[in-house]
Amino acid sequence: MNLPFRTYFLVLLLVFAFAIPAHGQSSFWQQAPGPFGGTSVTDIEPLTDGRIVAATSSGIFVSTDGGQSWSSFSEGLSNFDIRDLHVLVDGRLVAATYGSGLFAFNESRQSWEPAGLERTYTTSIMEPTPGHLLVGANGFVYDSVNNGQSWKSRTMDGFSVNVQDVAANNTHYFAASSLGVFRSSDFGVTWQFASFGLEEYNIISVTTDATGVVYAGASPSNGGCALYRSRGNGSIWTCIQPITNPLLVPVIKADSNGTIWAGGYQRLFKTSNQGDGWQSVNASKSSVKAIAFVGNTTLIGTAGLGIMLSHNAGQEWTESNAGLQSKILSITLVGSGRVLVGTEGGLFESTNFGSTWSRVNPEAPLIQRITDADVDLQGRIVAATTAGVWRHSVAAGWEALGPPGMPSIRDFTVQEDGSIIVGYHTGLYTLKGTTWTPTPIMGSDQSARDVSALTVTKNGTILAGAAWDSWKKSPGNSPWELMSAGTIPWFDVRTFGNVGTRVLAGTRYLGILESTDEGSTWKTLGTGLNGTEDIQAIASDSNGRLHIATYGSGVFQMNPWSRVWLPLNQGLGTHLRVTALAFDSIGNAYAGTLDGGLFRHFVSTANEAEEGSELPSSLSLGRPYPNPAHRSITIPIVPTSAGMILVRVFDVLGRELLSQSVFRPASAWDLQLDLNQFDSGLYLFSVQSGTELKNGSFTLIR
8 A cells, every 4th residue: 555655754753763664573584595514513423313413613413314414403502612522321412512511412302401511611522431421621631430420620740731632442541632642541530741752742633442552643833743653552652644744633533444544634544554554535625624434424524614425435525515504704795696605614605695605616615714705896806814815816716815924814804996904913914916014003011912803984094903902093104092982991893884974893792882083982872782792793784774793692773763772683593693794785684693504684575676586566666775875875676567767855844855757667777866965864755656656765964
């Protein structure tokens, strides 16, 4: 039903004052079909009932079809960084989490429940004898002789180490640590240094057999030996590295025939003679971190490529990632329907609003943790990673840009002149042409600042958010200045946003701050947050409404009239660790989560027109953009038939300020209106096609 314009205007005010259209729907967010596999898999365990469970950095997944497809198996978990899985003698499945201790799966409730060592960074778990549990963790080995009811911490010969794996045979227990191998001969009560003969001391995996043969995998610091063996229960170690250097060995495992398998970089290595000779097997384009054997099938978990599967002992591999949700770290929207998603395992791309996905350059993918992505002035993809900045073009594929040393990049921005500014562990680097120029940030404590968020204002002021404090640098040779918010002399900015001349800062535990003077002073923006939100992203929808993504509390939207932050989590379920947020010009929304992959919200009819489906049965309008507008505004229009389109613009008193008619064919198109003659304020518009009339609004800010 079409209302008279003045009646519509009154209804519009009531709607704005008391509700936010569409956002109250129970299914605002819907889980997207992918991307899959962009996560790190740390363990794979087959269960006696035929199920296979996989531990990942984004939760636990289960397969009921031999590893062909996966579904979430994380109900009840409070921590999704899973380092190990183990089936106890009593049948319980136990998970070691990095930061929240142990969880056990309750079959009757179909949920995970805490199982001890809360707030502990556990890395591995095993059961040497029934009821005796051995757990590796940061700093200690923990053991329990009563099936996990109580625990005791055991030091590693007086050293403070990170225990990364544990193993046991009939006479000795072993712990792989950041300081070598430690051994216990009294069932885990005391531990002694047992690393004689090791050339590398960062040992990340260990396994043993009943005869006292022990294998240890290392992560060498300078290309040293990555694989060792001891035939005397760890008394002396010998390098048994294959001729083809595995670079690192995150996992060592024996199959049912006694063959020892070692996971390496892009390869598996196997031996049937205790490491005196090795067979190299091509496995993946990343590191192999987990190995499992299910009948004649071999499954491997990788560092970023998800799970691979082979039915012929590794001669051929196929991806087995259907349903294995990626760990989303960034979302970039480029053009109509094109979505770039950064994951723990590289960059994925969709050209149909996230309905199907492919890796960017799948023949030679960039298997890195992607913290941010954008497109430069030449249309090339630029990605910030934990190993420098990379650029992709169709002709050259992925190429490393720098900075020198390829440090971990937290955030970056592409400037109008084509230069790139990045934040890293000692400040900023700027790339102009092929030259990188460092701009360090030093605090009063003479310590360098690790920049995790940055932005450049329209006037050229650089704002940088670091751990616990934030800084600004005016154009020219001005020094860095410490920013403050009210009575607080520092604040930790996680992300920046720009709205017209305003700069917004999303903080950890101080909410959203706003500055109208290039970061010189700040004040709190809005109410409704409780001060515990860790804000990860700021985004505006096509109507100019502000939204934030938080780590643990989901998505919030600001009511533009009451300036109250309201939760917008319908459909996210328990996936409230939201790490990225973006809106396209039509109004479609995308939210990336740590443990549930990507979620979407589609604006009805506008998205259908973009995808080339049939025209709607009635006149359809997309959301105008940008909104707030500054000089012009674009209104997506989808008419039902060819003919004249009449567009009119009114002020808040209902006075007509503009009237424009244009003949259009029966196809979707974008109408652009010049607003240079208008003052700042709220405006209403109507679009008429034949007898159909649709209305909308936008805000203009000068």
